[in-house]
Every structure is written in C-alpha cells, then in structure tokens.
Amino acid sequence: MTRSPLRPIAKVLRAREDGIDPALIEAQAKAERLRKQRTAERRRAESRLILLALTFVMAFSAVGYKMTLLAASEPVEPSIVRTTTPIVNQRADIVDRNGEILATNLITTSLFAHPQEMVDARAAADGLAEIFPDLVSDDLYRIFTSERKFVWIKRKLSPEQRQAVYDLGEPGLQFGPRELRLYPNGYLAAHILGGTSFGREGVHAAEVIGVAGVELMFDDFLRDPANEGAPLELSIDISIQAAMRRVLRGGMAMMGAKGASAVLMDANTGQIIAMVSLPDFDPNHRPDPPVSGDPADSPLFNRAAQGKYELGSTFKIFTAAIAMEQGIATPDTMINTAGPLRWGRFTIRDFHDYGARLSLTDVIVKSSNIGSANLAREFGSEAQQNMLRALGFFDKLSVELPEAQRSKPLIPGNWSELSTMTIAYGHGLSASPLHLAAAYATMTNGGLKVTPTLLKTTPPPTEADRVISAETSAILRDMLRQVVTRGTASLAEVEGYQIGGKTGTADKPHPQGGYYEDKVITTFAGVFPTSDPKYVLIVSLDEPEENSGLEARRTAGWTSVPVAAEIVRRVAPLMGLRPEYFDDATNPDVTLTSN
Amino acid sequence: MRGVLLVFGVALVVFFATWAYRVNYRTQEALARVDTLYDQIAQERQTIAVLRAEWAYLNRPERLLALSEKHFSDLKLMPIHPGHFDEISRIAYPVPVVEDPVGDDPLIDMLIAAAIEEILAGSE
Numbered sequence: 001m002t003r004s005p006l007r008p009i010a011k012v013l014r015a016r017e018d019g020i021d022p023a024l025i026e027a028q029a030k031a032e033r034l035r036k037q038r039t040a041e042r043r044r045a046e047s048r049l050i051l052l053a054l055t056f057v058m059a060f061s062a063v064g065y066k067m068t069l070l071a072a073s074e075p076v077e078p079s080i081v082r083t084t085t086p087i088v089n090q091r092a093d094i095v096d097r098n099g100e101i102l103a104t105n106l107i108t109t110s111l112f113a114h115p116q117e118m119v120d121a122r123a124a125a126d127g128l129a130e131i132f133p134d135l136v137s138d139d140l141y142r143i144f145t146s147e148r149k150f151v152w153i154k155r156k157l158s159p160e161q162r163q164a165v166y167d168l169g170e171p172g173l174q175f176g177p178r179e180l181r182l183y184p185n186g187y188l189a190a191h192i193l194g195g196t197s198f199g200r201e202g203v204h205a206a207e208v209i210g211v212a213g214v215e216l217m218f219d220d221f222l223r224d225p226a227n228e229g230a231p232l233e234l235s236i237d238i239s240i241q242a243a244m245r246r247v248l249r250g251g252m253a254m255m256g257a258k259g260a261s262a263v264l265m266d267a268n269t270g271q272i273i274a275m276v277s278l279p280d281f282d283p284n285h286r287p288d289p290p291v292s293g294d295p296a297d298s299p300l301f302n303r304a305a306q307g308k309y310e311l312g313s314t315f316k317i318f319t320a321a322i323a324m325e326q327g328i329a330t331p332d333t334m335i336n337t338a339g340p341l342r343w344g345r346f347t348i349r350d351f352h353d354y355g356a357r358l359s360l361t362d363v364i365v366k367s368s369n370i371g372s373a374n375l376a377r378e379f380g381s382e383a384q385q386n387m388l389r390a391l392g393f394f395d396k397l398s399v400e401l402p403e404a405q406r407s408k409p410l411i412p413g414n415w416s417e418l419s420t421m422t423i424a425y426g427h428g429l430s431a432s433p434l435h436l437a438a439a440y441a442t443m444t445n446g447g448l449k450v451t452p453t454l455l456k457t458t459p460p461p462t463e464a465d466r467v468i469s470a471e472t473s474a475i476l477r478d479m480l481r482q483v484v485t486r487g488t489a490s491l492a493e494v495e496g497y498q499i500g501g502k503t504g505t506a507d508k509p510h511p512q513g514g515y516y517e518d519k520v521i522t523t524f525a526g527v528f529p530t531s532d533p534k535y536v537l538i539v540s541l542d543e544p545e546e547n548s549g550l551e552a553r554r555t556a557g558w559t560s561v562p563v564a565a566e567i568v569r570r571v572a573p574l575m576g577l578r579p580e581y582f583d584d585a586t587n588p589d590v591t592l593t594s595n
Numbered sequence: 596m597r598g599v600l601l602v603f604g605v606a607l608v609v610f611f612a613t614w615a616y617r618v619n620y621r622t623q624e625a626l627a628r629v630d631t632l633y634d635q636i637a638q639e640r641q642t643i644a645v646l647r648a649e650w651a652y653l654n655r656p657e658r659l660l661a662l663s664e665k666h667f668s669d670l671k672l673m674p675i676h677p678g679h680f681d682e683i684s685r686i687a688y689p690v691p692v693v694e695d696p697v698g699d700d701p702l703i704d705m706l707i708a709a710a711i712e713e714i715l716a717g718s719e
Contacts, residue, residue, distance in 0.1 A: 101651035107641060184651035242656030243674070496677050570674060579677040 090179050091208050092222045093231040094193065094215075096238045097456050103183050103193055103215070105208075109157040110178040111165060112203065115144045118172030127168040128153065131161055144172070155198065156180055176203045183283045188241050191277050191302040192234070192401070192454060195286035211286070212300070214454060217400045233456040235271035240264065243570045245276045251563030252278055252541065259542035261303035261433050262567060267441040267533040269460045270450030272399070274571070275434070277303040305397060305404035308430040309540065312504030312556070313367045314525040315426030317476055319375055320364055321443060322387045324472045326379050331361045331475055335371040343418055348373050351555070364479045365487035367503065369425040376424030381415050384423065390449065390467045391439040393431050399452040409435060426504055433538045436525055441536045444480070444500075444527045447473040481530040491561045492526060494568045496579020501526025501564070503556035508543070519543050522556035524564040534577065539564040
C-alpha cells in the first residue's frame, strides 16, 4: 500500500515555484483524504446493515419454518420422554386365592358402519343378516340408506365373524378394537364376580365398567393404572367353589328346591372360601334385571348375601350363649320345656313333646322352641339385642358386594317380650345366610367377632373383638357336636371331620301376611372340625321336600343336612383337611391308629 | 500462524459436525428401535393375556371334571375322598433288594447251559 503523506510537500514546493497558493493544495489534499475516509466508513456501515438484515432474515425464517412445521405436522408425544412402566391392561384381572384367573380381558373387534361411504347398501345388509342371524336385512337396509353418518352394528365380534364381514368387501363397514371382559369359569362364582358392561364407547376403545359384585365394588382399583396391572386377589378358592356348586345343584334337584345357597367361611378370619347361590347365571352374558315378578327369584339375586330369611332354630345356639354368658345357666341346668307355651294369643309348640324339663344341652340337641323361649324370657330382651347386635344381625353386611351392602336385616321395630321369645328360636328376625355364617364363626372360633370378607389379605380378629368367652365357645362347640352325634342333624356325620352344627326349619312368610303351611326354608349351620374349628358351612334350601319316606319331609334334618354332609365330604379333603378318627365318647385328645 | 489456526479450526468444526450428525441419527435409530421393542412387548403381553385366558378357560373345573369322567377307563381319576388319607405308619416298607451272593460268575451260566443241554439230550 502506497502511503500518501499528510502534507503533500512535493506539490506544495511545485506550487511555490509556480506561484500558486500552497494552502489551496493542502486543502485539496485534505478534502481528498476526508472523502476516502467517508467512503470506507459508508462501506463498513453498509456491510454491517447487510449482516444485520441477514441475521434477521435467518432468525425470522427459522421461526417461520418451525411454526409452519408445527402447524402442518400431526401432534405427537415427545419421544425423548418415555414411560418406563409396562403397557398394562385397561382393567386388572381378578384371581382366586391360588392365583387362578376368575376374570380377565380379551381383545375383540367391534363393527360399525358409515352409511355414507357404502357402495352397495343392499348387498351389505343381506350379507350382514346372513352372518348374524339376529339381524334383519330390511332393518339394516333402512339404516344404511338413511341420513345417518355412523351406526353401531355389533359390539363384540368373534374372529370368524370378523373375517366373514371382511369378505363382504364393503368399505362402509369398519372395525374397531374392543376390550372384552372374560370369565373363563362361567357360572362358577357368578354372584361374587357380578359382571361388567361398556361405559363410554368410542370407535377406538370402550370403557369396561363393573355393574355388580366385586367388579363394581373394586371398579376404581381395577381401573387404576397406578397398580400396574396387579390383580385383585379374592379369598375364594375356585376348585372348592366348583365342588360346592356341584353338590348343591345335585342336592337342590334331589330335594326339589327352587333355590339354594351355601357359604363356606374360614372360621378364624371370616374369609369366604366359597359362596354359591342357585339359580345362577353366566357373567359373560349377564341377564338384564327382571322387570316383573319377585326380584328374589331372579338368577341375579344372591341368596347367600342378599336374601333375608328367618333362619329358624339355628338361632338357638345364640340363646344358649347369652344364657351362659349371663351366668343364668350351665349346660346341665334344667330348663322348663312343658308345652305348649301360651303368650297372649300366641302359642309356642315343639316339633315333638320333650317332657317337662330338659338340660340346656338337650334343649339345643333336641331343638326345643319352648325351652329357648323360656330361657329368653329369663335373660330378657336387652341381653338378646346386645348379643345379636354384637354378632352383626342389626347391620348391613360389610362384605365387598354392593348388593349385600344394600340389604339390611329385618328386625322387629318394637322388640316386645314376645319378639324376644320367638327370636330366641329364630323367628321374627330375617337375615342373610352370610350373617349367620359370620355369627357361627364368631361363636365357635373362641369368641372373636369375624367380619365376612372376600379379600385374601384380611387380618384375623384380635382380642378387642371378643364377643363371648373362650369357655362358652368351647361349650357351644360341644353342644353343636352333640346335635350331630345324637340330635337333629345326625345325617351330617362325616367320619373323621367332627362336624358340629344346628338345623333350622322356618315356614316361609306369605306375601299377604302369615306363613305358608307347606313351604319352608331349611338351614344347616355347621362348623368343622369341632375340636379346632377351621371352617363354617351354611347350607340353605328354599322350599325343599324329601320324598323317600311315606310322606314328604321338609325339616332341615332331612334336606339341608345331607347336602351339607356331602359338601363337607367333597370339600374338606380338597382343602387338605386330614380326617382324624376320634372316639368322641372317650378321649378326644387321643388319635386312634392301627398298625 | 493464523492460517494454521484457521485450518485447524475448520477441521475441528467439520469433525464435530460429523460427530453430532452421526450421534443424532444413531439416537433417532435407537429411539425407533425402542418404539419397535415397546410395540413387540405390548404384542407379547397381549399374546400372554390371550394364552392365560385360554389356559384358564381350558382348565375350568367343569371341563376338567367332564374330561376325567370321559377318560376314566385310562386315568382312573376320581374326586378326592376322606378315605384317601391315611397314616404313614400304615404304609408297608418297600421290600429290600437282596444281593445275589454268587454274583455274575460266568461259571454258573456255563453250568446252567450244560444242565439244559443234558436235559435236552436226556429227553430225546
């Protein structure tokens, strides 16, 4: 670069020689320098402006590009943030106490139509009517040619039906996935499981909601994704349930009963091992609730938990318990049984005449109504109410079934002395067989109150739940055992299982008031083995009749008791309960073995 | 000196740009793979659920009972009964295996063979 001097000496000297003013030359040079400087500055400013403009253009186009991208693209979830939880079912499984599946889900297909997109509505209607016999071709055609844009055709399709619809080749017929609740065991445990139906429905999914039973009770738990698909564990055992249902069905048919129920409960925890109510239904195709007739005759009705029956003489054991707890009687105290006992217009009779006096044990063993009524008169209504309240007969069941929780026992509004006397032998108070099961468990397990439950993880009762003393409980067990060895329930004897129990036969109430002459509800409430009670069994038959003799026999001893014995014979070995052959008469602590 | 630095800088930029580019694509590939795996897991779970449902359906007590009755002649299965329990002390001990004191002496076999031959010869 050639540098020009600040003062152009050469030009100034030449100008002096030529006589020109040198200041002019200097001014010219200065002006030239300033011009160059300005040009350079302008150029620099221009380039900065261009750079700035470029930056802005780039920044704005970047923002514009991103905005266009966002506007044009489908919304997707950010792919960097991932859920680590496994993909779980919409609704958790229900399993029994051994983990066998009672309810699970299956993906099926639903079928819907877009009539506007149909190519050949006539062919589609005819084809569908052929695949689904319950659909009528003309009805479908009317729908397909109407103004509607969307119509459900079938909510559940089998794979074969789906293929058949595919083969119609109609673009207006479309499929959606559909989760289906499956009960692989069908009728078994129908009343416990309840059932499900579809809630809000969409094309891509449908909500499965519980409508009854534990499905409704634990709806929130089953649908809670936070459980990560952990199943709901029930206390029931499906193989026991199956055996019990089979025996009960056989017994119901043999006795010509119109309904039957049975409850098998763990005597120490209140866990329900099996609960059957007949007639029953298939929860896979849950029938609609009846619109006419008695709802208690519907298969949907759970006799074991919802039914309210007078449970008859099974209540006498509570009477004996109160008498012993109050200290007014021991098993050997003689009770007046002379009859008939008149109370105002009301007469209390016994099935047979048992003479003037019986010991308390014999009042139970022979099932004397008069003896029980006389005892109740002695301890009074308050003691009786307190005991029955403690046993849960005043409250709705807390078992995990919504139907049962709505059903309150029927207790007399005015608890008169007559009520006290009739309730002492089980008339005048209606409760469910499940109430009775819990009360028998409480009476026999050593006196600790149990609450019936369907959950496997229920803790056993503690000393705080004591209702009667352990001694009274032991005496009651002995009495119940004697009812079987020499009393009304002799047909209940199953060798090796030391069953103890009490029968109860109650006339059915007439809807118009009063009682039927020839219609009864027979109940057997039992516990086994009596030396160390493990299980309580309640069997109840509705209108049974045993016709092997000369005249029809309707007492529990001839109807419910043999059924109960057969249930124990089948079910106890299944539960791994070893038969132990005691000689009851001599020493119950020595097991006789032979070699 | 400046030129060297410039060349070095450009080389560094190219290197890191390539690296970032490759990491980006590898990440996308890994994410896509994770997606596929999740899909597969979901599908497997679905299959397991179907198989479990099928297993429960095929093993329902009602069907097992019918099957055991149908194949009773082969299986001889019957419902468990209180009589099926017994005391261990009542089960007989297995008969002990008594050792043959002679053992595998080849001489014995020879003697037996000779005796058989003799008998056969005698019976002729």
